[in-house]
Amino acid sequence: xxxxxxxxxxxxxxxxxxxxxxxxxxxxxxxxxxxxxxxxxxxxxxxxxxxxxxxxxxxxxxxxxxxxxxxxxxxxxxxxxxxxxxxxxxxxxxxxxxxxxxxxxxxxxxxxxxxxxxxxxxxxxxxxxxxxxxxxxxxxxxxxxxxxxxxxxxxxxxxxxxxxxxxxxxxxxxxxxxxxxxxxxxxxxxxxxxxxxxxxxxxxxxxxxxxxxxxxxxxxxxxxxxxxxxxxxxxxxxxxxxxxxxxxxxxxxxxxxxxxxxxxxxxxxxxxxxxxxxxxxxxxxxxxxxxxxxxxxxxxxxxxxxxxxxxxxxxxxxxxxxxxxxxxxxxxxxxxxxxxxxxxxxxxxxxxxxxxxxxxxxxxxxxxxxxxxxxxxxxxxxxxxxxxxxxxxxxxxxxxxxxxxxxxxxxxxxxxxxxxxxxxxxxxxxxxxxxxxxxxxxxxxxxxxxxxxxxxxxxxxxxxxxxxxxxxxxxxxxxxxxxxxxxxxxxxxxxxxxxxxxxxxxxxxxxxxxxxxxxxxxxxxxxxxxxxxxxxxxxxxxxxxxxxxxxxxxxxxxxxxxxxxxxxxxxxxxxxxxxxxxxxxxxxxxxxxxxxxxxxxxxxxxxxxxxxxxxxxxxxxxxxxxxxxxxxxxxxxxxxxxxxxxxxxx
Numbered sequence: 001x002x003x004x005x006x007x008x009x010x011x012x013x014x015x016x017x018x019x020x021x022x023x024x025x026x027x028x029x030x031x032x033x034x035x036x037x038x039x040x041x042x043x044x045x046x047x048x049x050x051x052x053x054x055x056x057x058x059x060x061x062x063x064x065x066x067x068x069x070x071x072x073x074x075x076x077x078x079x080x081x082x083x084x085x086x087x088x089x090x091x092x093x094x095x096x097x098x099x100x101x102x103x104x105x106x107x108x109x110x111x112x113x114x115x116x117x118x119x120x121x122x123x124x125x126x127x128x129x130x131x132x133x134x135x136x137x138x139x140x141x142x143x144x145x146x147x148x149x150x151x152x153x154x155x156x157x158x159x160x161x162x163x164x165x166x167x168x169x170x171x172x173x174x175x176x177x178x179x180x181x182x183x184x185x186x187x188x189x190x191x192x193x194x195x196x197x198x199x200x201x202x203x204x205x206x207x208x209x210x211x212x213x214x215x216x217x218x219x220x221x222x223x224x225x226x227x228x229x230x231x232x233x234x235x236x237x238x239x240x241x242x243x244x245x246x247x248x249x250x251x252x253x254x255x256x257x258x259x260x261x262x263x264x265x266x267x268x269x270x271x272x273x274x275x276x277x278x279x280x281x282x283x284x285x286x287x288x289x290x291x292x293x294x295x296x297x298x299x300x301x302x303x304x305x306x307x308x309x310x311x312x313x314x315x316x317x318x319x320x321x322x323x324x325x326x327x328x329x330x331x332x333x334x335x336x337x338x339x340x341x342x343x344x345x346x347x348x349x350x351x352x353x354x355x356x357x358x359x360x361x362x363x364x365x366x367x368x369x370x371x372x373x374x375x376x377x378x379x380x381x382x383x384x385x386x387x388x389x390x391x392x393x394x395x396x397x398x399x400x401x402x403x404x405x406x407x408x409x410x411x412x413x414x415x416x417x418x419x420x421x422x423x424x425x426x427x428x429x430x431x432x433x434x435x436x437x438x439x440x441x442x443x444x445x446x447x448x449x450x451x452x453x454x455x456x457x458x459x460x461x462x463x464x465x466x467x468x469x470x471x472x473x474x475x476x477x478x479x480x481x482x483x484x485x486x487x488x489x490x491x492x493x494x495x496x497x498x499x500x501x502x503x504x505x506x507x508x509x510x511x512x513x514x515x516x517x518x519x520x521x522x523x524x525x526x527x528x529x530x531x532x533x534x535x536x537x538x539x540x541x542x543x544x545x546x547x548x549x550x551x552x553x554x555x556x557x558x559x560x561x562x563x564x565x566x567x568x569x570x571x572x573x574x575x576x577x578x579x580x581x582x583x584x585x586x587x588x589x590x591x592x593x594x595x596x597x598x599x600x601x602x603x604x605x606x607x608x609x610x611x612x613x614x615x616x617x618x619x620x621x622x623x624x625x626x627x628x629x630x631x632x633x634x635x636x637x638x639x640x641x642x643x644x645x646x647x648x649x650x
Contacts, residue, residue: 197358284391
């Protein structure tokens with residue numbers, strides 16, 4: 001049962017993408033909505049619905065059979081419903097065949113009246129979500145429909161501006177900077193995937209398969225050459241299978257440029273990953289085994305003997321399936337980590353390719369040089385030790401996912417010192433385990449650790465000691481080598497963190513523009529995210545440099561726009577935006593607005609991304625992305641300032 005639950009969670013992670021839009025075409029009811037002002041702060045909204053022929057809407061709740069009332073909800077907490085919705089129309093009492101009870105339903109048309117209390121600015125169009133139940137003779141369908149209500153006397157907000165026509169990406173004032181290609185990023189992610197694959201090789205699910213599989217191919221083949229070809233083909237199919245796992249994400253990315261970033265920063269998906277990784281960790285500790293259902297692996301294995309080439313492919317597929325309990329956590333980290341940069345699905349392909357290549361190489365190499373098999377260490381207790389160490393590492397990775405959700409939602413449960421403290425405990429656990437101070441049921445017996453085991457224990461102990469200053473409120477708390485992975489320095493349990501930067505960026509573009517005009521300074525736009533690792537690295541390692549800090553604080557109006565901020569915009573600032581490609585997007589949260597602002601004006605969805613505009617919203621130089629070199633970033637800032645001086649003289 002546990003494996004099915006884990007699979008269900010993983011399915012949600014891979015396919016739970018939030019796609020905004022109207023469901024009117026597929027709805028059983030077509031709606032028209034208006035809002036009439038009664039007195040200041042009080043409105044009456046009227047929802048006129050036309051019901052499709054053969055369908056009806058349930059007019060009253062029925063707790064006994066689980067029927068809920070008609071509900072109207074708003075994303076802005078400043079809007080409060082007064083009383084319950086009043087439904088009128090062609091109401092009939094029927095014997096409902098679905099629930100086998102007498103029920104009041106509405107057919108043909110209905111009118112729903114609801115009173116509202118609004119505080120603050122009343123928008124020209126108010127976004128609402130309707131929840132109600134519909135049915136026909138055969139089907140019962142709960143519907144969730146998003147609508148816009150025309151509000152009498154409502155005001156069109158002047159903050160709903162997205163596209164800035166004056167930004168010319170091809171012709172900045174100074175031709176310096178530039179985000180460049182993603183080749184370097186792809187190589188880095190490929191190498192990370194390759195390292196992940198090497199780590200997976202020494203797990204109990206994969207390592208014993210190497211000599212068995214290679215021996216199978218070499219003995220079954222009529223010639224040595226045929227054995228080499230078969231084993232090499234087997235390795236290629238392993239590589240291909242993992243690359244193919246990234247293909248669906250290209251279609252997702254095409255649907256919406258920001259969707260992959262939305263997936264990786266979605267707080268609930270991160271919480272799901274946290275739960276799944278904890279389950280994997282407990283499995284590695286030996287509490288239980290997580291495996292895919294035997295029916296899946298059985299089907300793949302049964303076809304492994306059908307034909308030559310096809311049989312080899314299914315043998316590779318069988319390996320990928322049966323090794324899931326060991327490779328799943330590594331692939332999960334790769335999945336989320338690869339979807340956050342400018343390469344999107346391309347980066348995921350690079351990571352999966354590296355992972356698949358690392359798994360595939362041994363089978364091809366040992367087929368070419370079968371004598372090398374004699375040099376492989378024998379399977380034994382050390383493989384169980386690898387699983388336990390991976391279990392502690394999984395705990396650290398799980399905490400990272402929970403931290404992402406905490407930062408995005410501003411829960412405040414995983415401050416920086418708490419995060420680092422958990423990592424320290426994991427490091428202590430690994431060290432004590434490798435020194436045989438503690439053990440697990442399926443681990444090695446208590447004995448004096450060997451030299452190699454002691455060496456690994458020393459490495460983990462040194463890494464743990466390095467983390468200790470991160471618990472203090474001193475200048476040493478900035479752990480440069482892991483910068484970006486823990487929460488920001490300012491997200492601290494201390495009231496006045498010692499290392500917080502003096503820069504206090506504005507968080508709204510229009511406010512920054514007004515300040516720019518008032519103080520006659522250029523705008524430095526920082527597209528960032530609460531869960532962005534490279535953003536934290538820039539803030540903690542580059543922005544803290546005294547020269548950089550002085551230039552940014554004295555010469556620029558700094559505005560940080562968080563593309564993953566899930567906070568809902570006020571009702572007056574929520575709107576539907578049509579992109580350059582003609583795609584309608586619902587702008588309901590702060591992150592929706594700034595993510596769209598970035599893609600529309602800078603044709604990029606990477607974080608961090610930095611751009612400099614003057615107070616007439618003209619681009620000073622080419623935008624840049626992650627720039628860890630202090631000199632390069634300084635040169636880019638100075639180039640933007642020089643461009644600003646040119647525009648001032650005109």
